[in-house]
Amino acid sequence: MILMLKLVSILCLVAKCALCFEQPDSDDLNTIWGQDWPFSGINTYAHLPHTKCLLDKNLTFDIGVIGVPFDSAVSYRPGARFGPQAIRAASQRQFSFRGFNFRAGINPYKSWAKILDCGDVPVTPMDSNLALNMMTSAYKNLLDRKSAYEDSSSPPRLVTLGGDHSIILPILRNLYDIYGPITVIHFDSHLDTWSPIDYPSYWTSTASEFNHGTMLWKAKQEGLLSKNNIHAGLRTRLSGNDWGDYEADDRTGFHRIESDRILKVGVDGIVEEIKNMLPEGTPIYVSVDIDVLDPSAAPGTGTAEVGGWLTRELISMLRSLDTFPLIGADIVEVSPPYDQSDITSFAASHIAYELISTMVKQGPIDLESHNSNFHSFENNQSKEKTGFFAKEWF
Template sequence: MKLRNFGYSFLCANWSFASSVQHNDQDLEQMWGQDWPFSGIQTYAHLPHERCLIDKSLDFDIGIIGMPFDTAVTFRPGARFGPQAIRKASQRQTSMRGFNFRAGINPYQNWAKIMDCGDVPVTPMDNKLALEMMDAAFENLLDRNSTLQKSEMPPRFVTLGGDHSVILPILRQLYKVYGPISVIHFDSHLDTWAPTKYPSYWHSDESEFTHGSMLWLAKQEGLLSEDSNVHAGLRTRLSGTGWDDYEEDDDVGFHRIECDEILKIGADGIAQKILDVVAKDRPVYISVDIDVLDPSAAPGTGTVEVGGMLTRELIHIIRKLEDLPIVGADVVEVSPAYDHAEITSLAASQIVYELITNMVKGGPVDPSIMPKKKLAGIASAREQIFLEPAHQTM
């Protein structure tokens, strides 16, 4: 009986060894390369992760970059934790199950190589230094060509905020490549307020840089296209006793679509009004402040305004913009400390997915959208021509 048991054990051991040898001969990527939504390192949508700021030889078409900066807010802080929250909320997204039924493509299994580039390590101690760091980071990120598509165009980025002020350094660096940018600004607030709209006895040059003044600053620096920018989803209270804020917004060059209009013309009507304003032959940047959504759909943000869009409506509008020449995008102002059940970060992660889908479906950026003088020099002298930011005032 003991001999029989010994023989059985010997056979089991040999079977186990043979099985392990067989497994070792299999493709390890197939065996261990797929994570469940609840496993693995939390990159956006389980995309491959590289530190793009450190390795400039990386080859990709679309990058996800976190900008965890929130010390330019005027009310509740906390958006520095937004990139982490958005990535965590995106874990049910994978390239294997990424087909976008609204767009008819899987952006993760198409022509574009998409990568999570990590975060910019922005200082929370000094806003002047933080702005310099964000400028330098985006200059670094855009200073590379896409050899995948044999193109002189740099990769495109979807930025995870962070407060909304992060758009200023992004626009500065995009301007160097593409010239003036048309901005589609989804927000409940104008964000074109001059610094004088925040009166205080105490003042410094750095205090002018806030998450409500950055589009005004972009105008002063010549970064915006003329009369081809639009706000969508507005419902903010205004200063004083009249329409002064709107008149100043006109001077910055924005058209306004108030959120209440969706009750009259619907999501299709809002999308069409945007398309009627934004030129189809100029570079377009889409900026999504998560507070464009109603607090019931996005409570985790710093400056909530009631009466906003539903997530479904915003996604529908974004899908209607897929034919525009999008050169970059962001989703900002996600503050998970004010959230519950990940409602806000889940909405944000879906919006990022839709923005990526638009970039992929639209194909590589057509160089013809660039001004002729920039197009002529991009292949050989981009760095020499554009060494300094455009008319910086900070």
């Protein structure tokens, strides 16, 4: 009997040892339970903390990722309203613990910047005019605050996930109020500077004037654009039987780089042409229509055009522009219903990562320095580099 009890005790001890593990420290719950897998958790961009930034005007951050699920201004295939969700889902393999960008030499998620996923602007799909007002008001709410960095007097920077391309108009309106006329580098297969009267319809309204092909024309009419703006990746067909679209585009203040230019000069040549068109140190806004990519690389978009750039070419161009202060950016026209294996959304999510990396690498904006040097950018076209950041980060 005693031998049997000893045997049972030994078996229980063996079983306990086989199943035993060190109980984690219950006081460190974030370490224990705070890390998700790429396939777990609620989708935010790159697993960033999620806050509905529009609901708290006292909330501060340095870089905000904001979705604008609006596609009521498209002229062909819809679906971009689902873009923010898809881009966030495609970003789930991005983590702060594995986010080091070898190009920038930093991990944007573990650096000086407080980066948040600010959720979405709950923009109506029912009324384009109302939607425009909602977006304009939302961006004023987000930008009419100070960034979180130390005692910064500058606003945060936003990376917008669209949505169709019309959403850039309310963004530019609010950036203009802060920085003055904006220099836009517009990666797109289309001009987007068409006048509303260029569309072949007898029926017009105020709402019909606001669409994803007229918003840069409207931005020019409102005085939001600088004298130096760039289209990169153009390959659209033009109206009529002459160069009228390009002549109108000239009046809007854009330089043009067509997509097949890359066959002659390569990626470095494209970057060099962009840099030669802008005074050194010019603050820029980067707008990426995903249809700048070839449909083989980004089929999930509403107005695809053949003959576009590859994802690696576009990313290389974006990386090479990090000497220009980046005051904001968007990635638009991702339409998940037309995507294949999420490759368009994966491309968009990585483009956002590169743009965020550039913002973090450049450091906090010194708005006072920008205001004191603004006229050298816009009027004198000076090639001398002027201060823009809170300190030297390069």
